[in-house]
Every structure is written in C-alpha cells, then in structure tokens.
Amino acid sequence: MKNILLASTSTLYKDSYLNYLMEPLEAFFAASEQICFIPYARPGGVSYDDYTAKVSEVFKKIDKEVRGIHTYDSSEEAILSADAVFVGGGNTFVLLNTLYQYNLLPALRDRIFEGMPYLGTSAGSNLCGITMQTTNDMPIVYPPSFKTLGVVPFNINPHYLDPPPHLEHMGETRETRIQEFHTYHNLPVVGLREGSWLHVQKEEITLHGIPSARIFEQGKPAYEIASGSKIDYF
Amino acid sequence: MKNILLASTSTLYKDSYLNYLMEPLEAFFAASEQICFIPYARPGGVSYDDYTAKVSEVFKKIDKEVRGIHTYDSSEEAILSADAVFVGGGNTFVLLNTLYQYNLLPALRDRIFEGMPYLGTSAGSNLCGITMQTTNDMPIVYPPSFKTLGVVPFNINPHYLDPPPHLEHMGETRETRIQEFHTYHNLPVVGLREGSWLHVQKEEITLHGIPSARIFEQGKPAYEIASGSKIDYF
Numbered sequence: 001m002k003n004i005l006l007a008s009t010s011t012l013y014k015d016s017y018l019n020y021l022m023e024p025l026e027a028f029f030a031a032s033e034q035i036c037f038i039p040y041a042r043p044g045g046v047s048y049d050d051y052t053a054k055v056s057e058v059f060k061k062i063d064k065e066v067r068g069i070h071t072y073d074s075s076e077e078a079i080l081s082a083d084a085v086f087v088g089g090g091n092t093f094v095l096l097n098t099l100y101q102y103n104l105l106p107a108l109r110d111r112i113f114e115g116m117p118y119l120g121t122s123a124g125s126n127l128c129g130i131t132m133q134t135t136n137d138m139p140i141v142y143p144p145s146f147k148t149l150g151v152v153p154f155n156i157n158p159h160y161l162d163p164p165p166h167l168e169h170m171g172e173t174r175e176t177r178i179q180e181f182h183t184y185h186n187l188p189v190v191g192l193r194e195g196s197w198l199h200v201q202k203e204e205i206t207l208h209g210i211p212s213a214r215i216f217e218q219g220k221p222a223y224e225i226a227s228g229s230k231i232d233y234f
Numbered sequence: 235m236k237n238i239l240l241a242s243t244s245t246l247y248k249d250s251y252l253n254y255l256m257e258p259l260e261a262f263f264a265a266s267e268q269i270c271f272i273p274y275a276r277p278g279g280v281s282y283d284d285y286t287a288k289v290s291e292v293f294k295k296i297d298k299e300v301r302g303i304h305t306y307d308s309s310e311e312a313i314l315s316a317d318a319v320f321v322g323g324g325n326t327f328v329l330l331n332t333l334y335q336y337n338l339l340p341a342l343r344d345r346i347f348e349g350m351p352y353l354g355t356s357a358g359s360n361l362c363g364i365t366m367q368t369t370n371d372m373p374i375v376y377p378p379s380f381k382t383l384g385v386v387p388f389n390i391n392p393h394y395l396d397p398p399p400h401l402e403h404m405g406e407t408r409e410t411r412i413q414e415f416h417t418y419h420n421l422p423v424v425g426l427r428e429g430s431w432l433h434v435q436k437e438e439i440t441l442h443g444i445p446s447a448r449i450f451e452q453g454k455p456a457y458e459i460a461s462g463s464k465i466d467y468f
Binding site for chain 2: 045132137139146185
C-alpha cells in the first residue's frame with residue numbers, strides 16, 4: 001500500500017524550489033487536500049515558520065494547503081490525521097534527532113504502510129532508508145540512534161556526486177565513503193543524483209527523472225541503473 | 235606542556251604519503267625513538283597491519299620505528315608507555331568508536347597533557363577538538379558520544395574546501411555546514427586546508443604550511459588567518 005516519492009534534492013541548479021517536481025507532485029498529491037509539512041531538518045538553521053511558509057507558497061501553485069507540524073497541539077496527532085506528509089531537506093542528524101525527541105517515527109511508519117502519500121527531499125528521503133548512515137551531513141547533533149523509518153529496503157545517498165574530473169583534493173570521494181560503509185554493513189545503497197527521484201507504489205520502486213542512479217552493493221562493483229528502471233532485486 | 239601537530243591531510247595531490255610533512259616531523263619527533271601508531275580510523279577499511287606497514291615504511295626515512303597499537307597485549311599500556319603517538323586519518327566515527335570501545339581516551343588525553351608528542355592527520359586531527367561534530371565523514375558506525383579529546387579549545391574541520399567556482403550541485407557547501415553547526419553550538423571551528431597544519435607547543439598554537447586557514451566563530455562572519463599566525467584569541 002505504500003505511496004512514497006523520494007527526491008535527491010528539492011532544487012535544481014538555477015531553478016526555483018521544487019519547480020522540476022511540480023508536475024509529478026500534482027499527480028502524487030491528487031487525492032490530498034492538505035499536506036502536513038515536517039520542517040525539522042531546518043536547512044541553514046531556518047525557523048520552522050519560515051521553512052513552512054516557503055513550502056506553502058510553492059504548493060499554492062497546485063492548490064494544496066500546507067500546514068507545519070509544529071503548529072499542531074500534538075505532533076503525533078498531526079501525523080495520524082494527515083492526508084499526506086512532506087519531510088523537507090536540511091540536516092539529517094537534526095531531523096532524526098527531533099523525530100526521536102517527539103517519538104514520531106512509529107506513527108509516521110504506520111501511516112506510510114497504510115498508504116498515506118509521503119514526499120521526502122534530501123534528508124527527508126534519507127529518512128526512509130534503513131539507517132541514516134549514508135547521509136552527507138555533518139553530525140551537528142547526536143541522535144539516540146541512526147535507525148530510520150526502513151520503509152524502503154536499502155539506504156539512500158542523496159545529492160549523489162561523481163568525483164569531479166580534476167580532483168586535486170585528497171578527502172574521500174562519495175564512492176569511497178559508501179565503500180567504507182560497506183566494510184561495516186551489507187545494506188544496498190542507492191546513490192540518487194540531483195534531478196532524479198524514486199517512486200514507491202505498493203512494493204514497486206521506480207527510478208524517475210533525468211540522470212541515472214548509482215547502486216552500491218557490498219562486495220560488488222558499483223553500477224548504474226537508468227531512469228525508468230525498477231528496483232526489485234534487493 | 236602540550237606538543238601536538240595536527241595536519242589537515244596526510245597526502246597532498248600528486249605527492250606521496252606524508253611527504254610534505256617529513257621535515258617538520260623530523261624535528262617534531264627528534265626526541266622520540268619509537269612511535270605508537272593508532273590505525274583505528276581504517277581509511278577505505280584497510281587492515282590495521284597494512285595501514286601500520288605503510289606508516290612504518292615512511293617513518294624509516296627519518297629513522298623512527300613505528301609499532302601499531304593493535305600489536306600490544308594492552309592498548310592502554312601501549313599509550314601509557316609510548317614515546318609518541320600518531321593517529322592516522324580515515325573515518326572519524328570509526329576511530330572514535332574504537333577508542334571508546336577500548337576506553338583509551340583518558341590515557342591518551344593524560345599523555346598529551348604530560349607533553350608526549352601527538353601527531354594527527356585528518357581524523358586524527360579531528361580527535362583533538364572538543365567534539366567530532368565538524369567532521370566530513372559518513373556516520374558508518376554509531377559511537378557512544380561525539381565528544382573527543384578536547385586538547386585544543388575549538389573544533390577542527392580537516393580538508394577544508396572552498397566552494398568550487400562553478401558549483402552546480404545543490405548540496406551544502408562546507409561553509410554552510412559549519413554555519414549550521416553554529417546554530418547549535420558556540421565552539422569556534424578551524425577550517426584547515428590541505429597543506430596546512432597546527433603546531434601546539436605548551437599553550438601556543440601556530441598555523442604552518444602553505445594555505446591560510448578559515449576561522450568560523452558563532453555569530454561572526456568567517457575570516458582567514460595566514461600561515462604563521464597564532465591562535466590565542468578563543
């Protein structure tokens with residue numbers, strides 16, 4: 001019954017917030033009047049109100065009302081009664097820590113399994129994997145666990161980035177970091193490049209958007225899958 | 235009494251391991267016969283033996299014997315009796331987690347305050363800050379705390395990287411990430427670019443090497459300090 005849309009990023013280069021996704025989002029949220037927005041990832045430390053206002057503005061274009069979870073008396077009730085949920089990007093450590101603090105993961109997971117539409121971008125996409133251990137974010141807060149919703153059977157690396165052609169910097173590439181992850185874990189990792197997203201319908205997971213995605217499995221060389229591919233082999 | 239050398243990186247572009255640091259390291263380790271090497275950060279999941287062999291090979295050039303901490307019966311005894319310690323780079327989460335697992339932080343901290351020479355590169359430099367919360371690494375393991383040795387009065391961001399001139403990628407820049415850290419913490423952060431290092435002698439901290447360093451303080455615009463500068467204002 002799942003209906004999940006997980007995007008690598010909210011914003012493409014030189015484009016406006018969520019603009020490249022508006023057409024698929026109109027279809028995705030067709031049956032939802034109101035969207036409950038979870039602003040906890042707070043990109044750049046933005047306030048919940050400001051972040052929600054930005055999202056609200058954009059969703060007016062497709063006639064959807066947006067309400068921030070922080071404006072409800074009970075954040076758990078907000079999730080339990082939501083038509084749909086959108087978890088925006090920012091810092092994944094901050095996002096997950098706040099969700100643990102308010103004990104919202106069980107309610108969110110239940111609603112996703114019931115088929116409530118869930119949209120995630122960046123940190124919000126990371127949240128649907130098994131753990132947040134393939135995030136790119138800085139550990140600016142210490143969450144009680146790295147375990148996430150586990151509503152897809154793999155981890156996600158959003159904003160997946162190929163090594164630049166003339167890399168003079170000796171820090172690890174993204175691929176090296178994910179390979180390090182695989183020295184400790186056997187979970188597959190989907191490297192989602194900007195401009196692509198996953199759509200999970202019931203148990204079918206399809207890659208959409210322009211770039212291909214890079215798949216990392218423990219003990220195998222990384223490989224590419226094209227837009228339109230189904231991920232049904234893990 | 236501290237005597238600490240903290241480098242942003244072990245290896246410069248197109249150069250060999252530690253090569254750019256050999257001259258300062260010869261002076262730094264002048265009074266040390268043997269160096270106890272801590273390979274726990276395991277870059278790319280390398281074995282402790284292989285990582286130690288690589289370090290050992292390089293230190294032969296300046297007639298220093300290197301022994302891996304994992305070859306001692308007691309890792310704590312290894313630190314307590316060491317002439318000097320070198321903590322190599324890799325994954326900071328893995329490094330810190332292993333040090334907590336063996337309860338080695340108190341011994342290491344005591345020896346550093348006694349004046350035992352400590353060399354860190356990358357993750358090994360991060361370890362000397364107050365917390366590891368300005369690391370660039372992926373959280374591939376879950377350490378019991380993000381608290382590190384706290385032998386310098388700030389956090390370190392190794393491999394500090396300026397935004398590339400034509401950034402088409404929408405993930406956060408390093409500066410944005412550090413600013414996000416400052417929405418939760420008031421610790422200063424020293425962004426150490428590759429090719430530069432800090433030398434801590436007693437309570438005097440000096441920046442060495444070729445590039446300038448970028449300093450981030452909560453509530454202030456980031457600023458540069460030149461090589462040769464003292465950091466005595468936090």
